Amino acid sequence: MPRDVRVFLNLFVESKEIDHVTEALVKLPEVVDVYEVTGEYDIVVTLKVDNILGFREILKNKVLKISGVKSTVSSVVLYTHKHEGKPVSE
Numbered sequence: 001m002p003r004d005v006r007v008f009l010n011l012f013v014e015s016k017e018i019d020h021v022t023e024a025l026v027k028l029p030e031v032v033d034v035y036e037v038t039g040e041y042d043i044v045v046t047l048k049v050d051n052i053l054g055f056r057e058i059l060k061n062k063v064l065k066i067s068g069v070k071s072t073v074s075s076v077v078l079y080t081h082k083h084e085g086k087p088v089s090e
Contacts, residue, residue, distance in 0.1 A: 005055060006048055006080070007066040007074055008074065009044070009047060010041035010073045011044070011069055011072050012042060013068050014068075017068025020067060021066055022036060028047075033043055033045065055076070059074070
């Protein structure tokens with residue numbers, strides 16, 4: 001089954017645990033990108049999952065169990081108009 005659902009996951013992390021959290025996230029096969037950012041969140045992650053239930057399982061059983069993760073805010077991609085500098089056609 002292809003991973004058709006893309007999710008942007010914003011993480012609030014304990015400051016002293018940022019390196020530990022990013023290292024743990026990089027090891028997850030569903031995680032496509034990991035960004036340490038400025039602003040409201042500490043880390044932004046892109047995930048590709050099979051479906052919403054798959055995302056729920058990864059969030060609940062993997063991401064939220066990483067020591068140092070305080071909370072998350074997620075956004076599920078509904079449609080991609082442009083990807084890697086190129087328009088996406090239907």
